[in-house]
Amino acid sequence: MAEETGPSQGQGDPTGAGVEGAHEAVEFRSDVTVELVRSTARDADVLFAARVSTKGEQSLEDVEGDAERSKGLINYLMRSRHGSPFEHNSMTFYVQAPIFVFRELMRHRMASYNEESGRYRELRPVFYVPGPDRKLVQEGKPGHYQFVPGSPDQHKLVEEETRQVCAEAYAAYQRMLDSGIAREVARIVLPVTIYSSAYVTVNARSLMNFLSLRIGSEESTFPSYPQREIEMVAEKMEAAWARLMPISHAAFERNGRVGP
Numbered sequence: 001m002a003e004e005t006g007p008s009q010g011q012g013d014p015t016g017a018g019v020e021g022a023h024e025a026v027e028f029r030s031d032v033t034v035e036l037v038r039s040t041a042r043d044a045d046v047l048f049a050a051r052v053s054t055k056g057e058q059s060l061e062d063v064e065g066d067a068e069r070s071k072g073l074i075n076y077l078m079r080s081r082h083g084s085p086f087e088h089n090s091m092t093f094y095v096q097a098p099i100f101v102f103r104e105l106m107r108h109r110m111a112s113y114n115e116e117s118g119r120y121r122e123l124r125p126v127f128y129v130p131g132p133d134r135k136l137v138q139e140g141k142p143g144h145y146q147f148v149p150g151s152p153d154q155h156k157l158v159e160e161e162t163r164q165v166c167a168e169a170y171a172a173y174q175r176m177l178d179s180g181i182a183r184e185v186a187r188i189v190l191p192v193t194i195y196s197s198a199y200v201t202v203n204a205r206s207l208m209n210f211l212s213l214r215i216g217s218e219e220s221t222f223p224s225y226p227q228r229e230i231e232m233v234a235e236k237m238e239a240a241w242a243r244l245m246p247i248s249h250a251a252f253e254r255n256g257r258v259g260p
Helices: 044-062 067-079 099-106 152-178 183-189 204-214 228-244 246-254
Strands: 002-004 027-029 033-040 090-098 112-115 126-128 137-141 144-148 195-202
Touching (some): 027 152, 090 099, 126 152, 126 195, 204 228, 204 246, 228 246
Antiparallel strands (some): 033 090, 112 195, 137 144
């Protein structure tokens, strides 16, 4: 969901709908973008990589192998956690998400990243605000807690404060740029709710490890409780991978969503 705000309202507007002097209307979103832009990923890739250990050069015959006839092998590899055969493939995603989401994504060190730079381009006024279905209240102690829906007043407070702070921050950013301040300096006033974009290139094995930690699933052998916004990215990546490598994905689910 994307929502554009009008530039006509004043700086004191609590919705952050517009700030006097801003060059471009501030936009608020509550979603993320994940697009598969390139891939060399098939279930057959797992087969030749695995069979080289027993067939040597004869494994070349399996490069175009019928993965449907080898579901058992793929499931065995997943169940036994023989992970390296799942590395011989590649998926490149284009991701748009708030900067605080990229901080969580990149800490996995499971992919190659190239992100847009606030030093070299003027950052667009696009900010994240939680949607109405975002759970806001944490109950319980660290390690033993759950999130529950907030009240209407809490949702209103989060939305209004986020809009106002982001709009005011971007106006300050624009004022510094207009005065000749370098982009790498002016950006320091921007909050981590601002959207960034990056290309993320990953193989299936690394992706499975990421998914096992960043998607909450009752089917998981080791349940995880990720922040909702990084889970939104992970869900879209998993959907794309499942289309590319359905047999491997089914084996991942069948074996407790544990990365090999």
